[in-house]
Amino acid sequence: MRIIPPLGGGQWDFNPQIPEDTFLIDYYFVDGRGNCWPDLRAAQVRELAPGDCTLVGMGAVADFRSGFPEGARYQVAVWVEDLQGMEPGGVELGEAVLIRELQGKTPTQMQLYATANGLAAFHLRFKYCHRCGGSLESAESGWARHCRACGEMVYPRQDPAIIVTIFDAAGRLLLAHNTAWPARRVSLIAGFINMGESAEQAVCREISEEVGLNVKPEWVSYVTTQTWPFPQSLMLAYEVHLPADYPDLELTPDGVEIEWARWFARSEYLDAVVSGEVSGPVNHSVAAALVRAWLDNHMGTPVRI
Numbered sequence: 075m076r077i078i079p080p081l082g083g084g085q086w087d088f089n090p091q092i093p094e095d096t097f098l099i100d101y102y103f104v105d106g107r108g109n110c111w112p113d114l115r116a117a118q119v120r121e122l123a124p125g126d127c128t129l130v131g132m133g134a135v136a137d138f139r140s141g142f143p144e145g146a147r148y149q150v151a152v153w154v155e156d157l158q159g160m161e162p163g164g165v166e167l168g169e170a171v172l173i174r175e176l177q178g179k180t181p182t183q184m185q186l187y188a189t190a191n192g193l194a195a196f197h198l199r200f201k202y203c204h205r206c207g208g209s210l211e212s213a214e215s216g217w218a219r220h221c222r223a224c225g226e227m228v229y230p231r232q233d234p235a236i237i238v239t240i241f242d243a244a245g246r247l248l249l250a251h252n253t254a255w256p257a258r259r260v261s262l263i264a265g266f267i268n269m270g271e272s273a274e275q276a277v278c279r280e281i282s283e284e285v286g287l288n289v290k291p292e293w294v295s296y297v298t299t300q301t302w303p304f305p306q307s308l309m310l311a312y313e314v315h316l317p318a319d320y321p322d323l324e325l326t327p328d329g330v331e332i333e334w335a336r337w338f339a340r341s342e343y344l345d346a347v348v349s350g351e352v353s354g355p356v357n358h359s360v361a362a363a364l365v366r367a368w369l370d371n372h373m374g375t376p377v378r379i
């Protein structure tokens with residue numbers, strides 16, 4: 075079983091509709107907060123102050139200031155360093171759209187927009203040098219920041235986090251509602267990996283903290299990864315199959331992060347979604363891909379430990 079999540083799960087894809095000698099297929103403003111403005115045109119982008127833009131391409135980087143490379147096939151998202159603080163020279167931005175709710179985009183396009191969002195967030199957050207307090211400026215075509223005073227280079231990082239599908243011996247899936255989410259939304263247990271902690275240990279700790287189950291590291295197995303640059307996470311997905319003799323399946327939500335949690339059989343989950351009792355994980359997330367795989371019967375089969 076192999077899951078290819080929408081963001082970062084496959085190779086960069088080319089759009090066969092685009093002739094090989096053209097590039098710059100999509101222009102998007104992103105603001106580093108998950109929003110984008112999808113109706114920009116090339117002419118509008120060229121009106122922006124040159125230092126405000128970086129192009130995010132097919133594994134390559136083009137610097138807006140040095141012009142557009144020729145002969146390359148790029149799918150491109152554009153970020154601006156601080157959309158709130160700039161006057162985008164005469165550019166009508168129009169309505170913002172949440173990147174993760176864009177429709178009709180390829181996995182590569184979604185990953186480009188997400189990458190651009192992560193870079194924009196990096197530039198928004200890292201204004202001053204951690205060594206000397208000097209001002210940082212964009213460097214390496216927007217993929218780093220540079221201290222004018224001491225020369226320190228700062229690079230964007232992704233924080234490792236775990237997300238886990240937990241199944242009981244009957245193949246039911248544990249879904250939880252986080253206090254920070256809209257009402258009725260459910261998803262998987264997840265959390266950041268602490269300093270000095272392995273991913274498997276983080277899985278066990280998060281499950282214990284959030285719903286009170288005691289999971290042994292040997293029950294944890296790897297599934298896939300997904301970048302989630304909203305603003306800077308790398309999600310490591312695992313699954314846990316509780317053995318048939320697991321003593322107590324009762325869940326005790328921590329009440330801080332997790333408001334409630336329950337076991338769902340597939341039919342129970344589908345009925346709850348149809349009736350509006352719950353809504354599933356957000357589009358394009360690895361959580362949505364994992365839940366979908368479970369519904370498609372690829373996961374959740376009881377295994378002997």
Ligand SMILES: [Zn+2]
Nearest residue numbers: 203206221224
């Ligand atoms: Zn410095």
